[in-house]
Amino acid sequence: MSDQDQQMDATNRFISLANELKDGGVPVHVISWSMLTAGAVYSTFSVAGNTGGLNPSGVDKVVDSFRDCMNQVQEARKAELSAAGAELENEQP
Known part of the structure:
Protein backbone atom coordinates (compact mmCIF):
# COMPACT_ATOMS: atom_id res chain seq x y z
CA MET A 1 0.00 0.00 0.00
CA SER A 2 1.41 3.42 -0.93
CA ASP A 3 2.07 6.13 1.64
CA GLN A 4 -0.83 8.12 0.16
CA ASP A 5 -3.19 5.14 0.52
CA GLN A 6 -2.02 4.56 4.09
CA GLN A 7 -2.52 8.25 4.88
CA MET A 8 -6.07 8.21 3.51
CA ASP A 9 -6.85 5.03 5.45
CA ALA A 10 -5.46 6.50 8.69
CA THR A 11 -7.36 9.75 8.08
CA ASN A 12 -10.62 7.87 7.61
CA ARG A 13 -9.98 5.87 10.79
CA PHE A 14 -9.38 9.07 12.79
CA ILE A 15 -12.59 10.58 11.41
CA SER A 16 -14.48 7.39 12.25
CA LEU A 17 -13.19 7.53 15.84
CA ALA A 18 -14.12 11.22 16.06
CA ASN A 19 -17.64 10.38 14.91
CA GLU A 20 -17.87 7.59 17.49
CA LEU A 21 -16.86 10.07 20.21
CA LYS A 22 -19.41 12.60 18.91
CA ASP A 23 -22.13 9.96 18.84
CA GLY A 24 -21.14 9.09 22.43
CA ASN A 55 12.75 24.43 18.10
CA PRO A 56 10.80 27.49 16.86
CA SER A 57 11.70 26.85 13.21
CA GLY A 58 10.47 23.25 13.57
CA VAL A 59 7.20 24.49 15.03
CA ASP A 60 6.88 26.90 12.09
CA LYS A 61 7.41 24.04 9.61
CA VAL A 62 4.69 21.96 11.24
CA VAL A 63 2.31 24.95 11.38
CA ASP A 64 3.01 25.72 7.71
CA SER A 65 2.30 22.08 6.81
CA PHE A 66 -0.99 22.22 8.71
CA ARG A 67 -1.91 25.48 6.98
CA ASP A 68 -1.19 23.89 3.57
CA CYS A 69 -3.31 20.87 4.49
CA MET A 70 -6.14 23.08 5.75
CA ASN A 71 -6.10 25.08 2.51
CA GLN A 72 -6.20 21.87 0.45
CA VAL A 73 -9.18 20.60 2.45
CA GLN A 74 -11.02 23.92 2.03
CA GLU A 75 -10.43 23.97 -1.72
CA ALA A 76 -11.71 20.38 -1.99
CA ARG A 77 -14.80 21.27 0.09
CA LYS A 78 -15.53 24.30 -2.12
CA ALA A 79 -15.22 22.14 -5.23
CA GLU A 80 -17.56 19.51 -3.73
CA LEU A 81 -20.13 22.14 -2.79
CA SER A 82 -19.88 23.78 -6.19
CA ALA A 83 -20.36 20.44 -7.95
CA ALA A 84 -23.33 19.58 -5.73
CA GLY A 85 -24.89 22.97 -6.44
CA ALA A 86 -24.43 22.49 -10.18
CA GLU A 87 -26.11 19.08 -9.99
CA LEU A 88 -29.11 20.61 -8.20
CA GLU A 89 -29.40 23.34 -10.82
CA ASN A 90 -29.39 20.76 -13.61
CA GLU A 91 -32.19 18.67 -12.12
CA GLN A 92 -35.57 18.89 -13.79
CA PRO A 93 -38.50 19.95 -11.58
Missing part, protein backbone atom coordinates in the same frame (compact mmCIF):
# COMPACT_ATOMS: atom_id res chain seq x y z
CA GLY A 25 -21.86 12.64 23.53
CA VAL A 26 -18.48 14.36 23.34
CA PRO A 27 -18.94 17.88 21.91
CA VAL A 28 -17.52 18.42 18.43
CA HIS A 29 -15.36 21.35 19.57
CA VAL A 30 -13.78 19.14 22.27
CA ILE A 31 -13.05 16.43 19.71
CA SER A 32 -11.57 18.95 17.26
CA TRP A 33 -9.22 20.47 19.84
CA SER A 34 -8.29 17.00 21.07
CA MET A 35 -7.33 15.98 17.54
CA LEU A 36 -5.25 19.15 17.18
CA THR A 37 -3.50 18.44 20.46
CA ALA A 38 -2.86 14.83 19.49
CA GLY A 39 -1.49 16.02 16.14
CA ALA A 40 0.87 18.43 17.90
CA VAL A 41 2.08 15.73 20.28
CA TYR A 42 2.56 13.15 17.54
CA SER A 43 4.16 15.62 15.13
CA THR A 44 6.69 16.46 17.81
CA PHE A 45 7.34 12.75 18.41
CA SER A 46 7.71 12.03 14.68
CA VAL A 47 10.50 14.61 14.43
CA ALA A 48 12.16 14.57 17.84
CA GLY A 49 11.23 11.24 19.37
CA ASN A 50 10.32 10.90 23.03
CA THR A 51 13.37 12.75 24.31
CA GLY A 52 13.24 16.02 22.40
CA GLY A 53 11.10 18.88 21.26
CA LEU A 54 10.86 21.18 18.28
Whole structure:
Protein backbone atom coordinates (compact mmCIF):
# COMPACT_ATOMS: atom_id res chain seq x y z
CA MET A 1 0.00 0.00 0.00
CA SER A 2 1.41 3.42 -0.93
CA ASP A 3 2.07 6.13 1.64
CA GLN A 4 -0.83 8.12 0.16
CA ASP A 5 -3.19 5.14 0.52
CA GLN A 6 -2.02 4.56 4.09
CA GLN A 7 -2.52 8.25 4.88
CA MET A 8 -6.07 8.21 3.51
CA ASP A 9 -6.85 5.03 5.45
CA ALA A 10 -5.46 6.50 8.69
CA THR A 11 -7.36 9.75 8.08
CA ASN A 12 -10.62 7.87 7.61
CA ARG A 13 -9.98 5.87 10.79
CA PHE A 14 -9.38 9.07 12.79
CA ILE A 15 -12.59 10.58 11.41
CA SER A 16 -14.48 7.39 12.25
CA LEU A 17 -13.19 7.53 15.84
CA ALA A 18 -14.12 11.22 16.06
CA ASN A 19 -17.64 10.38 14.91
CA GLU A 20 -17.87 7.59 17.49
CA LEU A 21 -16.86 10.07 20.21
CA LYS A 22 -19.41 12.60 18.91
CA ASP A 23 -22.13 9.96 18.84
CA GLY A 24 -21.14 9.09 22.43
CA GLY A 25 -21.86 12.64 23.53
CA VAL A 26 -18.48 14.36 23.34
CA PRO A 27 -18.94 17.88 21.91
CA VAL A 28 -17.52 18.42 18.43
CA HIS A 29 -15.36 21.35 19.57
CA VAL A 30 -13.78 19.14 22.27
CA ILE A 31 -13.05 16.43 19.71
CA SER A 32 -11.57 18.95 17.26
CA TRP A 33 -9.22 20.47 19.84
CA SER A 34 -8.29 17.00 21.07
CA MET A 35 -7.33 15.98 17.54
CA LEU A 36 -5.25 19.15 17.18
CA THR A 37 -3.50 18.44 20.46
CA ALA A 38 -2.86 14.83 19.49
CA GLY A 39 -1.49 16.02 16.14
CA ALA A 40 0.87 18.43 17.90
CA VAL A 41 2.08 15.73 20.28
CA TYR A 42 2.56 13.15 17.54
CA SER A 43 4.16 15.62 15.13
CA THR A 44 6.69 16.46 17.81
CA PHE A 45 7.34 12.75 18.41
CA SER A 46 7.71 12.03 14.68
CA VAL A 47 10.50 14.61 14.43
CA ALA A 48 12.16 14.57 17.84
CA GLY A 49 11.23 11.24 19.37
CA ASN A 50 10.32 10.90 23.03
CA THR A 51 13.37 12.75 24.31
CA GLY A 52 13.24 16.02 22.40
CA GLY A 53 11.10 18.88 21.26
CA LEU A 54 10.86 21.18 18.28
CA ASN A 55 12.75 24.43 18.10
CA PRO A 56 10.80 27.49 16.86
CA SER A 57 11.70 26.85 13.21
CA GLY A 58 10.47 23.25 13.57
CA VAL A 59 7.20 24.49 15.03
CA ASP A 60 6.88 26.90 12.09
CA LYS A 61 7.41 24.04 9.61
CA VAL A 62 4.69 21.96 11.24
CA VAL A 63 2.31 24.95 11.38
CA ASP A 64 3.01 25.72 7.71
CA SER A 65 2.30 22.08 6.81
CA PHE A 66 -0.99 22.22 8.71
CA ARG A 67 -1.91 25.48 6.98
CA ASP A 68 -1.19 23.89 3.57
CA CYS A 69 -3.31 20.87 4.49
CA MET A 70 -6.14 23.08 5.75
CA ASN A 71 -6.10 25.08 2.51
CA GLN A 72 -6.20 21.87 0.45
CA VAL A 73 -9.18 20.60 2.45
CA GLN A 74 -11.02 23.92 2.03
CA GLU A 75 -10.43 23.97 -1.72
CA ALA A 76 -11.71 20.38 -1.99
CA ARG A 77 -14.80 21.27 0.09
CA LYS A 78 -15.53 24.30 -2.12
CA ALA A 79 -15.22 22.14 -5.23
CA GLU A 80 -17.56 19.51 -3.73
CA LEU A 81 -20.13 22.14 -2.79
CA SER A 82 -19.88 23.78 -6.19
CA ALA A 83 -20.36 20.44 -7.95
CA ALA A 84 -23.33 19.58 -5.73
CA GLY A 85 -24.89 22.97 -6.44
CA ALA A 86 -24.43 22.49 -10.18
CA GLU A 87 -26.11 19.08 -9.99
CA LEU A 88 -29.11 20.61 -8.20
CA GLU A 89 -29.40 23.34 -10.82
CA ASN A 90 -29.39 20.76 -13.61
CA GLU A 91 -32.19 18.67 -12.12
CA GLN A 92 -35.57 18.89 -13.79
CA PRO A 93 -38.50 19.95 -11.58
